[in-house]
Each structure stands twice: as C-alpha cells, then as structure tokens.
Amino acid sequence: MADTLDDQSWAMNHERCNMARQGKVELWWVQCEDHSHTGEVYILAGDRYGRRLGKTVNKEYAEFDFMADSVVDEVLEIANMMGMEQEYPARSDCIESLLRTICDPAPSGQRYDFLFKVSCPSCSSLKIRYAPYDPPRFKIIDMPLATHVNWDNLTQEAKTQLVFDTLKRVGCLKN
Numbered sequence: 001m002a003d004t005l006d007d008q009s010w011a012m013n014h015e016r017c018n019m020a021r022q023g024k025v026e027l028w029w030v031q032c033e034d035h036s037h038t039g040e041v042y043i044l045a046g047d048r049y050g051r052r053l054g055k056t057v058n059k060e061y062a063e064f065d066f067m068a069d070s071v072v073d074e075v076l077e078i079a080n081m082m083g084m085e086q087e088y089p090a091r092s093d094c095i096e097s098l099l100r101t102i103c104d105p106a107p108s109g110q111r112y113d114f115l116f117k118v119s120c121p122s123c124s125s126l127k128i129r130y131a132p133y134d135p136p137r138f139k140i141i142d143m144p145l146a147t148h149v150n151w152d153n154l155t156q157e158a159k160t161q162l163v164f165d166t167l168k169r170v171g172c173l174k175n
C-alpha cells in the first residue's frame with residue numbers, strides 16, 4: 001500500500017499523525033490581587049497525571065506526556081550526574097527549565113513553558129485567585145505533542161553541555 005503514496009501525500013499523512021492534534025482544556029478564571037487584572041487560563045482537562053500543558057508567549061499550546069516520552073529520563077540522568085538540585089520544590093523548577101530547553105520551539109519560534117503554577121495572564125504575577133468556573137467550562141484547542149527533534153540530533157557531548165548551561169543559568173547546580 002505504502003508504495004502507492006506519492007511523496008506529497010506521504011508528507012501530509014506524516015504531518016497529520018505527528019503534528020496536528022487537539023485536546024480538551026478546562027477554563028479557569030483568574031483574578032490578579034495586585035493589579036485587579038481578570039482573565040482565564042487553560043488547565044488540562046481529565047486526568048493530569050504525568051501530563052503538562054506548555055504555552056508560549058504567543059499563546060501556542062503543546063502537551064508533554066511524561067508517561068509516553070522517555071526523554072526526561074535521559075535528561076535527568078545527565079542532570080543528576082552534574083549534581084542538580086534534589087530538593088523540591090526547587091527541583092521541579094529545574095526540571096521545568098530543562099523541559100523548556102529540550103523541547104522544539106513552537107511554529108512562532110518561541111519556546112513552550114510547561115508550568116504547573118498558574119499566573120496572571122496579563123502580568124504573570126503569582127499573587128492571584130483562581131478557580132474553575134461553576135458549572136465547568138471546556139474548550140477544544142490545538143495541542144500537538146511536544147517534540148524534541150533538535151535534542152535527539154545532538155551529540156552526547158552537546159547534550160551534556162546544553163544541560164550544564166541550562167542548570168547553571170537557572171541556578172540549579174549545587175555548590
């Protein structure tokens with residue numbers, strides 16, 4: 001069957017399988033305590049265990065699935081060898097920074113932030129009140145799985161250097 005597909009239709013099918021993907025999010029309201037901003041944020045709907053929603057400054061979304069993608073194991077092995085911070089919650093900030101670095105940028109060229117913390121959509125302040133709407137509100141959005149092709153193509157030496165540079169920049173190396 002496959003040899004009946006010309007290059008172009010193969011490319012389209014390939015893209016459909018790997019890129020285009022939609023997912024369901026729940027809308028939560030946000031109220032900023034310092035500046036009275038109001039807004040909404042998207043939270044992954046359903047079981048969020050092992051899943052993270054990434055967002056760029058251009059409001060592009062992607063999902064990272066820790067259960068389905070073992071790249072984090074590879075990165076953590078390098079990071080732990082270098083003496084990455086082991087104490088939570090600092091450690092989760094370090095992992096967020098690594099995930100941001102190793103995942104390919106969005107179509108706009110911006111990188112995804114995979115944050116668990118909810119912040120004000122206007123000023124990014126963490127001093128906010130936020131909660132799901134009652135009754136809950138849902139939305140289907142474009143949400144490709146995050147890829148890490150650039151990372152995969154790096155040599156072991158380059159991977160090690162990238163992890164080191166990232167951890168150092170964000171203050172995640174002990175001593």
Ligand SMILES: [Zn+2]
Nearest residue numbers: 032037120123
């Ligand atoms: Zn605000």
